[in-house]
Structures are given as C-alpha cells and as structure tokens.
Amino acid sequence: MVGVQSCDRDGRCGVGMAGTGAGGDDDGALLQRIAQSDADAFDALYDRYSGAVYSVTRGMLQDPQAAQEVTQDVFLGIWRGAHAFDAERGSPRAWILSLAHHKSVDLLRRSRHTIVPLSETIVDDADVVAETLRKVEGVRVQRALSSLTIEQRTALVLAYYGGYTQREIAQRTGTPLGTIKTRMRDGLLRLRAVLEPEMQEIGP
Amino acid sequence: MTHAEAQELMAAYVLNALEPHEARVLDAHLAECDDCRRELEQLREVGATLASGFPQAAPPPALREALLATVRPPAARRRLVTVGLAIVAVGMLTGAMILLAQRMYRFLPTEFDEQTRLLALLAGLVVIGVVVAVMTRLLRLVDEATAARLQRGGAAGAPSSSLWLVVGAVVIVLLGAQVLLVQRQNDALSGQLDQQGRLLALLVSPESTTVPLTGPVRGSVRLVYNTQAHEGVLSATGLAMPKSGSVYQLWLLGGPKPESAAIFLTGPQGTMITVLGADFARYHAVAVTVEPGPRGSPQPTTKPVLIGSFPPGKA
Numbered sequence: 001m002v003g004v005q006s007c008d009r010d011g012r013c014g015v016g017m018a019g020t021g022a023g024g025d026d027d028g029a030l031l032q033r034i035a036q037s038d039a040d041a042f043d044a045l046y047d048r049y050s051g052a053v054y055s056v057t058r059g060m061l062q063d064p065q066a067a068q069e070v071t072q073d074v075f076l077g078i079w080r081g082a083h084a085f086d087a088e089r090g091s092p093r094a095w096i097l098s099l100a101h102h103k104s105v106d107l108l109r110r111s112r113h114t115i116v117p118l119s120e121t122i123v124d125d126a127d128v129v130a131e132t133l134r135k136v137e138g139v140r141v142q143r144a145l146s147s148l149t150i151e152q153r154t155a156l157v158l159a160y161y162g163g164y165t166q167r168e169i170a171q172r173t174g175t176p177l178g179t180i181k182t183r184m185r186d187g188l189l190r191l192r193a194v195l196e197p198e199m200q201e202i203g204p
Numbered sequence: 205m206t207h208a209e210a211q212e213l214m215a216a217y218v219l220n221a222l223e224p225h226e227a228r229v230l231d232a233h234l235a236e237c238d239d240c241r242r243e244l245e246q247l248r249e250v251g252a253t254l255a256s257g258f259p260q261a262a263p264p265p266a267l268r269e270a271l272l273a274t275v276r277p278p279a280a281r282r283r284l285v286t287v288g289l290a291i292v293a294v295g296m297l298t299g300a301m302i303l304l305a306q307r308m309y310r311f312l313p314t315e316f317d318e319q320t321r322l323l324a325l326l327a328g329l330v331v332i333g334v335v336v337a338v339m340t341r342l343l344r345l346v347d348e349a350t351a352a353r354l355q356r357g358g359a360a361g362a363p364s365s366s367l368w369l370v371v372g373a374v375v376i377v378l379l380g381a382q383v384l385l386v387q388r389q390n391d392a393l394s395g396q397l398d399q400q401g402r403l404l405a406l407l408v409s410p411e412s413t414t415v416p417l418t419g420p421v422r423g424s425v426r427l428v429y430n431t432q433a434h435e436g437v438l439s440a441t442g443l444a445m446p447k448s449g450s451v452y453q454l455w456l457l458g459g460p461k462p463e464s465a466a467i468f469l470t471g472p473q474g475t476m477i478t479v480l481g482a483d484f485a486r487y488h489a490v491a492v493t494v495e496p497g498p499r500g501s502p503q504p505t506t507k508p509v510l511i512g513s514f515p516p517g518k519a
Contacts, residue, residue: 191254
C-alpha cells in the first residue's frame with residue numbers, strides 16, 4: 001500500500017487513495033472522529049498528513065519557520081473545522097492539501113502586500129514562471145505541466161505555485177480576465193486527462 | 205451567480221486564485237449545485253497532485269508535540285469536568301430523594317404500623333420515579349424541538365445530554381413535591397394551632413370544671429370540661445403504660461350504659477393529653493379501664509383503674 005508518508009522523489013503520493021493506513025480507519029472516519037474532539041484520531045491524521053502538509057507549506061513559502069507555523073495552523077484548522085469537511089467536494093486528502101495551500105497562499109499574499117510586490121522584482125513573465133517552477137521538484141508534475149500550452153502553464157503555475165489571484169495574473173500578463181479563466185480551466189482539465197491514467201494505475 | 209459563471213470560476217477556486225468575496229459566492233453556489241460539487245471533487249484531485257510536486261519533507265517532531273498538547277488537555281479536562289459534575293449531580297439528587305423520603309415517612313399517618321408505612325413510602329417513591337421519567341420524556345421533546353428551531357434559524361443547537369434532562373426533571377418533581385408537603389404541613393399546623401388555642405381557652409376558662417381521677421394505678425390524671433362548649437381535656441402525667449397489647453379506655457358514666465369517650469396510651473414520663481367532645485352535663489362521672497388494644501371494647505370488660513366524679517352542683 002502506498003501511504004502518503006512514503007511519497008517518492010517524483011511526488012508519487014498515492015493520488016486518489018482513500019488513505020487507509022496502519023491506523024485502520026479511513027481518512028473520512030478519522031475526520032468524523034476529529035469533529036467529535038477525538039484526540040487519538042487527530043494524532044493518527046497528523047501522522048498520516050503532516051509530511052504532505054508541511055511539504056506544501058514549505059514549498060510555497062520557502063521558509064521552514066513560516067512553514068511550521070502554517071502547518072500548525074492547518075492542523076488546528078482541521079481540529080476545529082473537521083465538521084466542515086464535505087466528502088461531496090473531494091477526498092479528505094484533497095481537502096487537507098487544499099487547506100494547506102490556501103493558508104500558505106494567504107500568508108504569501110499578506111507578506112507580499114507588506115514587503116515587496118513580486119511583480120516589481122521580476123519583470124519578465126517567463127522568468128516568473130521559471131522562478132516559480134523552481135519550487136516544483138516532482139518529475140511527474142513537471143512532465144504533466146509540460147504537456148500544457150505555454151499560456152495554460154503560465155496561468156496555472158502563477159496561480160498555484162506563485163499564489164497569484166486570477167485578477168493579478170490577468171493584470172501581470174496583460175490578458176483579459178475571461179481568457180485567464182479559460183486557460184486555467186482548460187489547463188486543469190488537460191492535467192486531469194494526463195494524470196488520470198496514472199492516478200488509476202496507483203490508485204486502489 | 206449563474207451556473208455558467210460558477211463553472212468559469214471553478215478552476216481558480218481549486219487553485220485558490222479567487223478573491224475572498226468571489227470564493228464566498230462560489231461556496232454558496234456549490235452548496236446548491238450537485239453538478240458543480242462533482243466537478244469540484246475531480247478538479248481538487250488534480251490540485252492535490254500539484255501539491256505533490258513540492259520537495260517532500262517532514263516537519264520537526266516538536267510541532268507534533270505542540271499540536272497534541274493543544275488538542276489533548278482540553279478534551280481530558282472536559283471529560284473530568286463532566287464526570288465531576290455528574291457525580292455532584294447524582295449525589296445531590298440522592299440526598300434530595302433521601303430528605304424527601306424522610307419527610308414523606310414522617311408525614312404518613314401514625315395509626316398505620318411500620319410495615320404499611322414503609323410500603324406506602326416505597327409506593328410514593330415509585331410514583332415519583334414514574335413522574336420523573338415522564339418529565340424527562342417531555343423535557344426531551346421540548347429540548348429537541350428547541351434545538352431543531354435553533355438549527356433552522358441558522359444558529360448551532362444540539363439536544364442536551366440525557367443526564368441534564370433527568371436532573372432537570374428530578375429538580376422539577378422535587379420542587380413540586382416540596383411545595384405539596386409544605387402545603388400539607390401548613391394545613392396540619394394551622395389545625396393543631398387552632399386546637400391548642402381552644403384547649404388553652406378551655407383550661408383557663410372560669411366556666412370549666414376540673415375533676416381529678418383516682419384509683420389503684422399511680423399517676424396524676426384529671427379531666428377539665430366545659431358544659432357550655434361541650435368540650436373537655438383529659439391529661440395525665442406519671443401514668444404508667446398498660447401491659448403490652450392493652451390500651452386505656454375512658455368511659456362517661458350517667459346514661460343507661462357506660463359510653464366510650466377515648467382510647468389512649470401514655471408517652472414519655474407517662475404524659476398524655478387528649479381532647480374530648482361530649483355534652484358533659486348529661487354525665488356524673490368518668491372511669492378508665494384497661495382494655496385489649498388497639499381498638500378497646502364496646503363495653504368495659506375490667507374493673508376501673510381510675511374514677512372521677514363530677515361535682516354535683518355543675519352536673
């Protein structure tokens with residue numbers, strides 16, 4: 001069984017798995033127990049996901065101290081907000097990683113407004129994308145991204161790894177917002193098409 | 205937000221690339237749109253794959269300790285507080301029930317024997333138990349209705365735990381029982397006060413006549429009566445109890461046959477006081493015999509142990 005903790009260097013982390021680890025309960029059951037203040041379930045969920053969450057926060061923020069704080073914030077958010085998890089909107093794993101990404105992006109945006117706007121330090125779009133992509137190490141993700149058009153890739157990379165809003169990206173690239181929306185959507189669907197066979201391959 | 209607009213924003217939503225207010229509007233649409241939730245579910249998995257592109261690393265162990273320390277103590281403390289409160293509540297309820305049982309027992313008519321009174325007490329407690337169960341059920345219904353209304357109103361509301369409902373029901377029943385007991389005691393006390401007032405008036409009235417009773421038994425016994433009020437008081441001090449199973453019986457003499465006026469026993473130090481109602485003008489003497497208990501006899505079966513004659517002038 002491919003556990004989340006055993007992600008390899010390509011970032012193959014058992015995508016699409018329910019995450020039934022040694023603890024017995026699946027992730028959904030753990031979240032239900034956490035919603036009822038079950039500290040043991042929280043303990044088990046932390047062991048399962050702390051690595052994945054910390055990898056996201058550290059990757060996004062490029063700062064171990066800030067990454068730790070956000071990771072702590074993410075898990076406290078899970079402890080207090082587990083009842084808000086809705087299985088109809090995605091797997092527990094996708095929800096947790098989205099939470100980690102969201103909180104990292106929040107911090108990134110706050111510090112960006114208070115320190116130096118990234119848009120003023122790096123002038124060229126291609127540079128920004130290249131710079132941002134240095135955060136990404138997984139060969140599988142890199143390969144999937146390379147299957148996109150340059151425009152789609154720019155929009156997705158700036159949004160997800162750069163932490164920019166669709167409006168900021170439209171502004172930066174001098175592209176109409178509607179076009180950015182379309183590129184993001186097409187890019188994600190394309191990624192899904194590329195990744196899906198792999199997901200099923202390593203899925204349960 | 206139209207469905208088409210929602211579909212347009214879904215990708216940015218998954219990438220966390222929406223402004224906060226846009227995300228909120230989409231959230232609201234998602235709550236109502238099954239199709240959108242299905243699509244979100246799939247796109248989120250792609251988002252999770254993007255998340256796996258970062259170099260993998262483990263957080264320092266100290267973070268785990270810090271988080272678990274935040275999470276565990278409150279839960280443990282909560283459990284402790286709950287158990288503590290439950291113990292206190294059960295203790296208080298037990299105490300209250302014992303007090304109530306004692307008061308009920310004291311209130312039972314003394315002419316019943318010990319066993320009957322205990323059975324009556326037990327029956328009373330069973331009735332109280334049934335009432336508590338019914339009250340708990342009613343409170344549960346009210347509580348659930350309130351919780352449901354709160355939830356519809358948007359506020360969080362959950363039915364309370366059964367323990368608190370039972371405590372609430374018991375408190376209500378105990379308070380009700382207490383009010384009833386106090387009411388009855390009050391009635392009884394005012395009746396007693398009334399009687400004592402009449403008794404005092406009788407004893408001090410110049411119209412009253414005092415007749416000492418004498419005979420073979422030791423003790424000071426006398427009858428005070430008032431012919432106008434048709435009332436009398438028989439009192440005794442230092443009068444020994446009759447032999448076990450027997451009672452004293454007071455007879456009024458004057459008619460064709462002795463008439464039973466009272467049956468009595470004596471208390472500590474041989475004291476006794478009892479109120480009589482009779483037309484004393486019709487009699488010329490009283491006598492006390494020892495008769496089989498507890499109901500005495502229709503006519504005297506033994507020789508009088510005490511006799512008192514009324515003064516001729518007053519009769």
